[in-house]
Amino acid sequence: MYYKDLAGVKVSALGMGNMRLPTTDGNEANIDFEKAQEIIDYAISHGINYFDTAYRYHGGMSEIFIGQALKKYPRESFVIASKFPGHMMEKKGGGVFGFTGMLAGRPDTTVDKLFHDQLERCQVDYFDFYLLHNVSEKSIPFYTDPEINLIDYLLERKKEGKIRHLGFSCHAVYPETIDEFLTRYEGVFEFVKLQLNYLDWKLQDAKTKVEVIRKHGLKINVMEGVRGGKLSVLPEAQMAKLKALRPEDSASRWAFRWLQSLPDIAVVLSGMTTMDQVIENVETFDKPDPVTEEEKAVLAEVADSMLSWVPCTACRYCTEGCPMQLEIPKILSAYNGLKNGDFMTWYDPDKAEPSMDPRRCVGCKACMAICPQNIAIPDIMKEFAGILSDKSQGIPH
Ligand code: SF4
Numbered sequence: 540m541y542y543k544d545l546a547g548v549k550v551s552a553l554g555m556g557n558m559r560l561p562t563t564d565g566n567e568a569n570i571d572f573e574k575a576q577e578i579i580d581y582a583i584s585h586g587i588n589y590f591d592t593a594y595r596y597h598g599g600m601s602e603i604f605i606g607q608a609l610k611k612y613p614r615e616s617f618v619i620a621s622k623f624p625g626h627m628m629e630k631k632g633g634g635v636f637g638f639t640g641m642l643a644g645r646p647d648t649t650v651d652k653l654f655h656d657q658l659e660r661c662q663v664d665y666f667d668f669y670l671l672h673n674v675s676e677k678s679i680p681f682y683t684d685p686e687i688n689l690i691d692y693l694l695e696r697k698k699e700g701k702i703r704h705l706g707f708s709c710h711a712v713y714p715e716t717i718d719e720f721l722t723r724y725e726g727v728f729e730f731v732k733l734q735l736n737y738l739d740w741k742l743q744d745a746k747t748k749v750e751v752i753r754k755h756g757l758k759i760n761v762m763e764g765v766r767g768g769k770l771s772v773l774p775e776a777q778m779a780k781l782k783a784l785r786p787e788d789s790a791s792r793w794a795f796r797w798l799q800s801l802p803d804i805a806v807v808l809s810g811m812t813t814m815d816q817v818i819e820n821v822e823t824f825d826k827p828d829p830v831t832e833e834e835k836a837v838l839a840e841v842a843d844s845m846l847s848w849v850p851c852t853a854c855r856y857c858t859e860g861c862p863m864q865l866e867i868p869k870i871l872s873a874y875n876g877l878k879n880g881d882f883m884t885w886y887d888p889d890k891a892e893p894s895m896d897p898r899r900c901v902g903c904k905a906c907m908a909i910c911p912q913n914i915a916i917p918d919i920m921k922e923f924a925g926i927l928s929d930k931s932q933g934i935p936h
């Protein structure tokens with residue numbers, strides 16, 4: 540494992556994301572503590588020292604798990620990052636807040652109670668890194684609300700030593716939004732966690748976003764380096780181009796090596812679910828092995844072939860609020876396959892589970908309101924439903 544500097548802290552170049560831990564039954568709230576602990580133990584014994592969680596992950600269980608998993612290790616041997624879920628909160632008056640989206644239904648709380656609950660759940664006295672979760676055009680009104688005064692509250696906790704370093708994760712659509720936010724809070728934040736990979740370089744204009752963050756002199760932690768797994772399994776024709784250059788390397792390794800060639804990157808987070816993934820990723824981050832200019836050009840070609848993809852990262856923020864219980868990310872994955880001539884052989888529209896049938900979408904837009912990628916989900920469902928209903932298009936399955 541090689542290491543980077545983040546705000547004066549020695550951090551592993553590969554960080555453990557704790558939003559895709561193994562579960563016992565596919566329900567994200569039911570983390571398989573035993574299997575997940577094995578992953579954490581392997582990560583620590585192979586040099587990973589950065590652990591990223593959030594109030595929201597795994598229906599609130601991620602913080603609880605990581606607190607328990609890290610408890611047996613000396614506090615100075617790891618760094619922990621968690622996030623304030625302002626993107627899923629609403630004012631109820633009198634300093635009390637309710638939750639929205641995936642967190643809807645949780646008891647109302649206050650900023651102070653929530654923050655201290657997080658420390659307790661993670662079983663720590665301080666967070667090495669603490670982030671505003673999902674700063675975007677939608678959440679900025681909450682994060683900047685003078686009545687809530689959240690940033691000042693967090694700066695107070697920093698003075699107390701309960702937060703060592705402040706940052707924010709970001710799903711802003713426009714680079715200008717990041718620029719304005721950083722300008723408004725110049726000197727407050729020390730890093731930005733950004734969705735970054737060789738596809739989003741163009742697809743979500745991550746290139747300009749990186750330039751903006753660099754202009755403000757901040758380091759970047761990377762999320763979605765393999766785009767929720769989309770860049771781990773490439774269409775055959777694209778994978779063949781990569782195999783021609785490095786036959787042994789997986790698609791994930793290519794994606795991570797591309798990230799290793801960017802300056803300004805501190806930690807590359809990976810939400811690892813299986814031991815195989817951890818083992819491979821640890822190997823990839825044994826030492827820097829950045830892509831060459833020739834390899835970079837081939838990856839740009841691969842990305843160009845995927846620019847028409849619906850940019851779903853399978854974060855599942857949208858699924859809980861769907862009144863039809865649709866498996867939205869899986870349906871979008873099938874749609875991507877269809878549009879890119881790589882339609883999943885497992886998807887038979889006539890035999891699909893109700894949860895996999897886009898024709899059941901009622902267009903309520905609950906999913907759109909929460910999707911960090913700003914995907915026009917109901918429009919896609921409608922289009923997909925139309926294609927499925929029109930057998931003349933000859934859907935292969
Ligand atoms: S618009 Fe469709 S997919 Fe989205 S939440 Fe409503 S029913 Fe579900």
Ligand code: SF4
Pocket residue numbers: 850851852853854855856857858867868871909910911912913914916
């Ligand atoms: S559609 Fe949006 S919210 Fe739903 S899983 Fe994909 S990226 Fe996440």
